[in-house]
Amino acid sequence: xxxxxxxxxxDGTAITCxxxxxxxxxxxxxxxxxxxxxxxxxxxxxxELIKQIELSFSQRxxxxxxxxxxxxxxxxxxxxxxxxxLYDVLGGFVGKMEQDLGLAAQPKLQRxxxxxxxxxxxxxxxxxxxxxxxxxxxxxxxxxEQADIILLGVSRSGKTPTSLYMAMQFGxxxxxxxxxxxxxxxxxxxxxxxxxxYKLFGLTIEPERLTEIRENRLAGSEYASHQQCLEExxxxxxxxxxxxxxxxxxxxxxxxxxxxxxxxxTGLKRRLV
Amino acid sequence: xxxxxxxxxxDGTAITCxxxxxxxxxxxxxxxxxxxxxxxxxxxxxxELIKQIELSFSQRxxxxxxxxxxxxxxxxxxxxxxxxxLYDVLGGFVGKMEQDLGLAAQPKLQRxxxxxxxxxxxxxxxxxxxxxxxxxxxxxxxxxEQADIILLGVSRSGKTPTSLYMAMQFGxxxxxxxxxxxxxxxxxxxxxxxxxxYKLFGLTIEPERLTEIRENRLAGSEYASHQQCLEExxxxxxxxxxxxxxxxxxxxxxxxxxxxxxxxxTGLKRRLV
Numbered sequence: 094x095x096x097x098x099x100x101x102x103x104d105g106t107a108i109t110c111x112x113x114x115x116x117x118x119x120x121x122x123x124x125x126x127x128x129x130x131x132x133x134x135x136x137x138x139x140x141e142l143i144k145q146i147e148l149s150f151s152q153r154x155x156x157x158x159x160x161x162x163x164x165x166x167x168x169x170x171x172x173x174x175x176x177x178x179l180y181d182v183l184g185g186f187v188g189k190m191e192q193d194l195g196l197a198a199q200p201k202l203q204r205x206x207x208x209x210x211x212x213x214x215x216x217x218x219x220x221x222x223x224x225x226x227x228x229x230x231x232x233x234x235x236x237x238e239q240a241d242i243i244l245l246g247v248s249r250s251g252k253t254p255t256s257l258y259m260a261m262q263f264g265x266x267x268x269x270x271x272x273x274x275x276x277x278x279x280x281x282x283x284x285x286x287x288x289x290x291y292k293l294f295g296l297t298i299e300p301e302r303l304t305e306i307r308e309n310r311l312a313g314s315e316y317a318s319h320q321q322c323l324e325e326x327x328x329x330x331x332x333x334x335x336x337x338x339x340x341x342x343x344x345x346x347x348x349x350x351x352x353x354x355x356x357x358x359t360g361l362k363r364r365l366v
Numbered sequence: 367x368x369x370x371x372x373x374x375x376x377d378g379t380a381i382t383c384x385x386x387x388x389x390x391x392x393x394x395x396x397x398x399x400x401x402x403x404x405x406x407x408x409x410x411x412x413x414e415l416i417k418q419i420e421l422s423f424s425q426r427x428x429x430x431x432x433x434x435x436x437x438x439x440x441x442x443x444x445x446x447x448x449x450x451x452l453y454d455v456l457g458g459f460v461g462k463m464e465q466d467l468g469l470a471a472q473p474k475l476q477r478x479x480x481x482x483x484x485x486x487x488x489x490x491x492x493x494x495x496x497x498x499x500x501x502x503x504x505x506x507x508x509x510x511e512q513a514d515i516i517l518l519g520v521s522r523s524g525k526t527p528t529s530l531y532m533a534m535q536f537g538x539x540x541x542x543x544x545x546x547x548x549x550x551x552x553x554x555x556x557x558x559x560x561x562x563x564y565k566l567f568g569l570t571i572e573p574e575r576l577t578e579i580r581e582n583r584l585a586g587s588e589y590a591s592h593q594q595c596l597e598e599x600x601x602x603x604x605x606x607x608x609x610x611x612x613x614x615x616x617x618x619x620x621x622x623x624x625x626x627x628x629x630x631x632t633g634l635k636r637r638l639v
Binding site: 095097105106107108109112113116117119120121122123129131132156158160162178180182183185186187189190193194196198199200201215216218219222223226229253254257258261262306309347348349350352353354356357363 | 368370378379380381382385386389390392393394395396402404405429431433435451453455456458459460462463466467469471472473474488489491492495496499502526527530531534535579582620621622623625626627629630636
């Protein structure tokens with residue numbers, strides 16, 4: 094299998110370059126050695142980058158693949174002369190949009206959700222993360238009127254990472270509440286949730302996958318036993334159906350996929366765009 | 367100012383499309399009405415999408431701008447016939463990479479850090495989020511040997527969102543520890559941190575910005591007073607310098623920017639790529 098160096102280069106965080114690069118690399122089978130060069134906005138950093146590109150080329154005998162997003166023209170030009178296969182992550186789209194809109198772009202340094210750009214947005218996001226942290230895992234059931242959504246599910250069904258991702262990425266205030274083994278013999282909806290019924294959303298998971306995840310945490314425990322997982326899931330899915338709470342199965346989904354499917358099914362709007 | 371509809375369309379989560387689209391839109395001044403169509407992988411969803419594109423075109427009189435990432439050829443083809451300005455977020459790069467590598471792409475549905483694709487990665491990420499949650503805000507100082515980094519700073523300097531972002535995005539295990547007003551008269555490093563000195567990293571912030579953020583939380587309090595903010599920051603920055611703890615000023619940085627700068631300055635490697 095061929096080996097190639099892959100560099101992510103930006104005058105900002107390079108997170109967009111990484112995101113695009115990972116998606117493209119996911120369609121190929123080769124061994125990628127990845128490195129990220131963020132905040133390339135000075136001559137000093139530019140020289141270091143060019144040196145690394147030249148080193149990669151001379152050592153491997155093949156040009157490194159460089160996913161880049163650079164606004165400053167002099168840095169773009171220097172990069173264009175380096176021995177690299179260049180993937181301009183945004184440039185082509187900016188050019189096309191200028192044509193489509195009949196507007197000139199106003200190039201500025203990449204600022205991802207920058208504080209200075211939009212202070213309200215900054216506060217919204219931080220407030221969403223804090224609200225979600227304060228309402229993780231049933232810790233608090235206060236201020237439910239502020240919740241955008243309330244996630245329900247058994248332990249290890251994916252509630253906490255999903256909640257935090259939705260807060261960080263979409264600016265949503267998420268409550269999550271676990272059903273525990275003791276709830277099982279008399280499963281019912283908490284009275285606190287009654288008037289917020291329309292905010293409830295369930296997560297479920299295949300018993301085999303749940304057993305695997307719990308084993309990874311507490312190997313050999315009753316909690317991780319297949320029988321226990323089967324029973325909890327049967328009871329909780331019964332509740333979801335009885336109470337007409339929408340739910341999804343998270344078994345083969347990433348945190349991004351679970352979060353996006355919840356938005357899609359509930360029609361919930363992103364608060365950060 | 368002109369108004370345009372902007373659609374993000376994918377057979378996956380469309381998060382990559384949103385990321386690229388936001389970055390491109392950030393270079394233009396127009397009013398964008400954004401909508402996201404994830405998981406477009408069935409005829410039913412395709413028809414709904416095409417209907418919305420046609421509706422946008424007929425209502426606005428201009429074609430909507432569509433950032434898309436679609437693997438299935440029949441859906442790509444249907445989209446290409448719709449009245450839209452099309453931005454193929456990954457397609458051009460996949461084609462270029464086929465040429466650069468002399469390899470054919472193996473198109474598969476977009477799966478962002480999918481569970482099935484790589485179960486170990488899934489567990490690493492969840493474990494990082496859990497470790498970081500358990501070590502938020504000085505709650506626990508156990509298992510510090512597992513920490514990738516230990517963030518220090520006064521209340522509201524950005525520790526918690528940065529920690530969670532680094533865990534979620536990069537798979538890092540982050541401890542964060544706040545200095546509180548009571549620490550100020552006798553500021554010293556906790557003995558627990560002594561042997562992990564090399565993991566310490568400080569966050570600081572301009573007094574004006576800190577005052578603003580604390581006012582937003584507890585208006586009119588001693589805690590939010592400019593004098594208190596000034597004093598705490600002077601003491602804490604003194605400690606950072608005295609103990610040679612590297613630190614950055616977070617005042618005008620987003621959570622993504624703070625996280626990336628920390629990686630850059632410490633040389634810490636991403637655990638998720």
